[in-house]
Amino acid sequence: MIYFDLLIGFLKVGLFVFGGGYGAIPLIRDVVLSYGWIGDEMLTYMIAVSESSPGSIMVNLATYVGSAQAGFWGALIATTAVALPSFIIVLRLMLLLNRLLKNPYAQAVLQGLKPCIISSFCTAVTFPQTIIWFFRMLRSAASVTCTSPAVPAPGRMASSLRRCRII
Amino acid sequence: MNILLDLFLTFAKIGLFTFGGGYAMISLIENACVERKRWITHDDMMNITVIAESTPGPIAISCATFVGYRQKRLAGAVAATIGVILPSFGVIFLISMGFDRFLEIAWIAHAFMGIRIAVGILILDAAVRMIRKMQKKPVPLAIMAGSFHAMLLADILAQRVSSIALMLIAAVISLAVFRMKGHAGKAGESG
Numbered sequence: 001m002i003y004f005d006l007l008i009g010f011l012k013v014g015l016f017v018f019g020g021g022y023g024a025i026p027l028i029r030d031v032v033l034s035y036g037w038i039g040d041e042m043l044t045y046m047i048a049v050s051e052s053s054p055g056s057i058m059v060n061l062a063t064y065v066g067s068a069q070a071g072f073w074g075a076l077i078a079t080t081a082v083a084l085p086s087f088i089i090v091l092r093l094m095l096l097l098n099r100l101l102k103n104p105y106a107q108a109v110l111q112g113l114k115p116c117i118i119s120s121f122c123t124a125v126t127f128p129q130t131i132i133w134f135f136r137m138l139r140s141a142a143s144v145t146c147t148s149p150a151v152p153a154p155g156r157m158a159s160s161l162r163r164c165r166i167i
Numbered sequence: 168m169n170i171l172l173d174l175f176l177t178f179a180k181i182g183l184f185t186f187g188g189g190y191a192m193i194s195l196i197e198n199a200c201v202e203r204k205r206w207i208t209h210d211d212m213m214n215i216t217v218i219a220e221s222t223p224g225p226i227a228i229s230c231a232t233f234v235g236y237r238q239k240r241l242a243g244a245v246a247a248t249i250g251v252i253l254p255s256f257g258v259i260f261l262i263s264m265g266f267d268r269f270l271e272i273a274w275i276a277h278a279f280m281g282i283r284i285a286v287g288i289l290i291l292d293a294a295v296r297m298i299r300k301m302q303k304k305p306v307p308l309a310i311m312a313g314s315f316h317a318m319l320l321a322d323i324l325a326q327r328v329s330s331i332a333l334m335l336i337a338a339v340i341s342l343a344v345f346r347m348k349g350h351a352g353k354a355g356e357s358g
Contacts, residue, residue: 014225048283052186054185089222090229
């Protein structure tokens with residue numbers, strides 16, 4: 001049954017993708033192709049849409065594939081399945097974590113890991129940041145021109161820019 | 168305001184304004200949870216980042232569960248997680264309903280053909296980044312070359328090789344190498 005397949009398929013994705021983001025895409029492609037749900041071409045469209053929408057790529061793809069296969073309930077089941085392993089694992093970790101963090105060895109390890117995380121974060125963040133800046137620029141450009149409905153003539157553009165206190 | 172509602176709304180806002188997922192979300196969470204709401208400290212934030220990267224699944228879920236649990240245990244974790252998923256669920260679900268008809272418009276279909284190329288490049292870019300970050304030691308390199316060739320062969324021969332199986336094999340190999348090195352070290356010390 002499709003609901004069961006969606007559940008198992010996306011449980012696998014949620015359980016075996018480390019590091020999030022694009023790492024999920026090969027595994028999702030694997031699952032989708034193996035069940036024969038969606039072709040490569042349509043999958044690429046879905047990836048494009050999932051990337052341009054808010055939220056994490058993995059969750060968005062799960063929602064999209066679930067919805068394409070089995071409507072609202074399919075989307076719900078797939079999304080829950082993809083989130084569930086991570087949710088449960090982090091909860092389990094939290095129970096251990098309080099004890100773990102007090103351990104001096106664990107403290108030492110974390111101290112060493114922190115600079116690594118910072119540097120990897122810096123390199124990883126530059127790409128999504130450029131996308132975010134691009135959207136911010138688009139948004140500010142739109143809000144400037146939107147104060148006058150028609151294509152602004154130079155005079156109206158200047159007055160709307162003045163109103164937005166850019167000039 | 169009820170703390171559960173607060174968690175839900177805060178994470179809904181975070182989920183709504185993160186484009187591109189993952190690391191971009193971490194800076195939003197830092198802003199909302201550490202600086203404005205003071206739910207967690209900067210130290211906690213670093214711990215969350217480590218945890219989120221080491222655990223499977225979306226980074227958003229790991230972070231939301233962590234912060235939610237800190238505030239109100241299981242109920243908080245559930246509230247925050249549902250909050251972070253809900254906006255994107257709604258958006259994607261709506262898009263998925265209309266997308267086929269959307270694609271019937273000629274110029275949109277053509278635009279998406281171009282977008283497909285961009286998606287391919289983005290994925291390639293992510294792969295290049297990961298390769299750069301990877302340690303250039305013999306075992307990881309060998310595993311990378313081996314799995315790449317395995318998947319290439321699988322594509323050419325039109326067989327299906329499960330990514331999960333490849334990952335598990337790689338894990339077993341690196342574990343075995345680690346243990347062999349351990350044994351060699353011990354032999355050197357005692358011999």
